[in-house]
Amino acid sequence: METPQRIGVVGAGQMGSGIAEVCARAGLDVLVAESGTDALTAGRRRIEQSLARAVRSGKLSETDHERALARIRLTTDLDDFADRDLVVEAVAETERAKVDVFAALDKVVAREDAVLASNTSSIPIVKLGRATSRPEHVIGIHFFNPVPVLALVELVPSLLTGEQTRSRAEHFATSVLGKQVVRSSDRAGFVVNALLVPYLLSAIRMLESGFASAADIDRGMVLGCAHPMGPLALADLIGLDTTQAIAESMYAEFKEPLYSPPPLLLRMVEAGHLGKKTGRGFYDYGSA
């Protein structure tokens, strides 16, 4: 199976920068796009900090660190993606933003059978495919945060995705990036978020109703169920805006009350308390 050499990543937020990092560490040429230079600079800083962390923990040599950084280029112009073999879109979790990116990629990416993937967790892949003239090459490749640490990728073909695209995406995730895959139908939330998000929302409702403190809810799940972190700390890590967006997509799809975002989550997002990335969510993180 051919290994894609030239990778494009659209979006340099938490997920996009993590995806760019794992691609560069796998030896691939990576081009990352953002809408503005400030966002690009922030993305570059996130990648540098994460690579430095891997060096400190002995997982990466100084030489490999430098090599990985040298493989990553940044741009504010999607037209630079013309020569990409595989692109992963990782912009904000809204249908409008993602549809616009896929429509633009369709015009720009020259290789007709390039894989156009989305890191979405809740927007229908078929809608992203239909924003292009090549839905058979559009697929969901959904990573988990922190991308360099977590082993899983969800593979999500739509009803229009071709078998060749599915197998090339699986080869990329497993043989090239060293991840493990689970496969899901094109349903909001896929496998993991369909189970995870109602749990996070239940923890927020528990806090909102005064049932227990944030610290005790989280300690309960860490010490009682051996989770690496509690649900409120995890919502802060994912980002409360992203948690809300996923919940809303799942609620729109299934109309199940358990997916409905609770008022406390909505108000915190409105207040700009988005979790770790803004320095404040259910916990304080100092300056972000």
Ligand code: 3HC
């Ligand atoms: N980037 C890169 N590496 C990181 C990192 C980051 N942001 N955070 C931690 N790490 C690395 C550390 O360097 C360390 O590596 P080492 O073992 O080689 O030393 C390792 O991860 C463990 O880190 P720490 O010792 O600092 O801290 P913890 O042991 O507390 O682990 C954690 C931190 C990895 C975040 C762990 O708590 C964890 O796995 N939590 C659960 C995260 C989770 O559930 N993510 C999924 C969210 S859902 C999602 O992403 C889907 C989306 O659609 C919403």
